[in-house]
Amino acid sequence: MAPVEAHAEQQHHPIKLYLLVWGLLFVLSTFSYLVDYVGLQGYLRWSLILIFMVLKAGLIVAVFMHMAWERLALIYAILLPPLLVLVFVAMMVSESTYVLLTRLLFFGAAP
Amino acid sequence: MSAPLKPSSLETLSRPSGLAGLAADWASDQRAFKNVSWGKAMMWIFLLSDTFIFGCFLIAYMSARMATTVPWPNPSEVFALEIGGVQVPLILIAIMTFVLISSSGTMAMAVNYGYRRDRRKTAALMLLTALFGATFVGMQAFEWSKLIAEGVRPWGNPWGAAQFGSTFFMITGFHGTHVTIGVIFLLIIARKVWRGDFDTERRGFFTSRKGHYEIVEITGLYWHFVDLVWVFIFAFFYLW
Numbered sequence: 282m283a284p285v286e287a288h289a290e291q292q293h294h295p296i297k298l299y300l301l302v303w304g305l306l307f308v309l310s311t312f313s314y315l316v317d318y319v320g321l322q323g324y325l326r327w328s329l330i331l332i333f334m335v336l337k338a339g340l341i342v343a344v345f346m347h348m349a350w351e352r353l354a355l356i357y358a359i360l361l362p363p364l365l366v367l368v369f370v371a372m373m374v375s376e377s378t379y380v381l382l383t384r385l386l387f388f389g390a391a392p
Numbered sequence: 393m394s395a396p397l398k399p400s401s402l403e404t405l406s407r408p409s410g411l412a413g414l415a416a417d418w419a420s421d422q423r424a425f426k427n428v429s430w431g432k433a434m435m436w437i438f439l440l441s442d443t444f445i446f447g448c449f450l451i452a453y454m455s456a457r458m459a460t461t462v463p464w465p466n467p468s469e470v471f472a473l474e475i476g477g478v479q480v481p482l483i484l485i486a487i488m489t490f491v492l493i494s495s496s497g498t499m500a501m502a503v504n505y506g507y508r509r510d511r512r513k514t515a516a517l518m519l520l521t522a523l524f525g526a527t528f529v530g531m532q533a534f535e536w537s538k539l540i541a542e543g544v545r546p547w548g549n550p551w552g553a554a555q556f557g558s559t560f561f562m563i564t565g566f567h568g569t570h571v572t573i574g575v576i577f578l579l580i581i582a583r584k585v586w587r588g589d590f591d592t593e594r595r596g597f598f599t600s601r602k603g604h605y606e607i608v609e610i611t612g613l614y615w616h617f618v619d620l621v622w623v624f625i626f627a628f629f630y631l632w
Contacts, residue, residue, distance in 0.1 A: 292609065296504060303497035310493060310626075314486045317468050317631050327632070334627035338620055345500045345616045347609070353410065354417035355425050359436050366447040373451050377458035384461050 292347045302344045309337050435610045439617045442570075446621050449563050450628055456555035465551035467630050471535070485630050488531050489622065492571075495524030496619040499612045506608035511585050514608060518582035521615065525575040532568045536561075560629070567625060570618050581611045 313333040316326055343349040348356060407426060408416050418424050425433045457464050468481040475483065502517035539560070543550045546558040584590065584603060593602045 292503065293507060294504065296501060299497060299500040299504065302500075303493070306493045306496070307490065310486070310489050313627065313631060314482065314489070317482050320468075330627050330631045334623055337623045341496065341616055341620050341623070345496055345619075346613055351428065352417060352426060353414040355428055355433070355436065357414060358424070359440050362440060363443050363447065366444065366451070369447070369451055370454065373455045374458065377455045380455075380459035381461065384459065388461070 292350060294347075298344065302340050305340060306337055309333050309340075313337075429606060431606065431610050432613070435613045439613065442617065442621075446563075446566070446624070449559075449566065450624065453559040453563060453629065456559055457553070460553040460555060462553040464553050465549060465556045467632075470539070470551065470556075471630060482630060484531060484535055485626065488528055488535075489626055491524050491528050491531070492619050492622050495521045495528070496616050498524065499615045503609045503612045506585070506605040509591065509605060511588055511591060514605075515582045515586035518578050518585065518608070518611075522575045522578040522582065525571050525578065525615075525618075529568055529571050529575070532564060532571075536564075563625060563629060567618070567621055570621070574615050574618050577611055577614060581607055 310333075313330060316329050316333070321329065342360075348360070407413055417426055420426075428436075469479075471485050472479045472481045473483050474480075498517045499521045502514050502521060505513040505517060539557075544557045544560070546561055548554045549557050585605075585608065587594070589596075590603050590605045590607075595601060596603055
């Protein structure tokens with residue numbers, strides 16, 4: 282007979298932890314909304330947006346998705362490949378600036 | 393039948409941890425994910441592929457925005473709502489963000505009660521999660537209708553770069569589809585939990601296999617991922 286599926290190590294954590302993360306996500310979202318509400322501009326705005334974004338994403342993946350308690354074999358298999366997206370971003374930044382340059386050169390300031 | 397390949401938690405505990413564990417797990421010439429069931433591993437791998445899909449969408453948006461010679465419409469103004477005669481920037485999007493985060497919170501608690509085999513609380517929390525999700529999709533439908541009424545089309549809009557509409561509808565539309573599928577997924581699993589399928593070991597209608605409360609966690613992984621994608625969309629599309 283087919284064996285009964287053994288349970289993976291069950292994720293037992295106190296509810297309090299989830300409520301704490303929930304609260305933190307609310308606070309961080311409020312902060313990122315305030316960045317726009319207050320009207321910060323330039324590098325300050327962009328870095329704050331990125332910091333709050335990374336913190337929120339980290340909390341969701343680590344606690345809500347239980348990644349913090351998984352073995353490294355799974356953590357690396359799932360979290361390392363998306364870093365390649367950053368390589369793609371770098372390539373497309375270079376490509377986009379080139380496209381912008383050619384548009385300005387051949388079509389003038391406005392198309 | 394062949395002997396079960398299932399690792400016991402004892403085996404897991406006896407394995408090395410840290411980097412030595414990483415090498416040992418991947419070099420064991422067997423399954424690499426020692427204490428993760430196939431269902432959970434496959435959901436993670438699916439989410440990894442979905443990450444690339446949304447990554448490509450956001451990169452396409454970045455390329456369009458960087459390469460256009462026309463000013464990009466200011467999302468702060470485009471998504472503002474008039475409340476009591478005052479223009480409040482991005483307020484609907486902020487509320488949508490809080491709704492989705494709340495749904496993630498209730499989902500995490502549903503997973504917790506699932507592993508305690510408390511089927512009523514699990515099902516109730518999953519239904520609440522689905523309700524938040526449906527609210528989110530409803531607000532998105534409102535947002536879409538408002539923008540369409542104001543003249544935003546995939547090929548142009550009244551405020552600036554034409555690509556604004558196409559990237560907006562593409563990215564938020566794909567995300568909204570994910571939320572909708574998630575709500576359906578949640579309702580199906582919540583019904584099974586409510587009926588006690590995982591306590592009576594009732595066999596599934598499609599696979600004819602017994603389910604476990606772990607499916608609640610797998611559903612949760614998908615749902616949290618939807619929230620995760622929104623974090624990135626919120627940062628890059630609405631706030632940038």
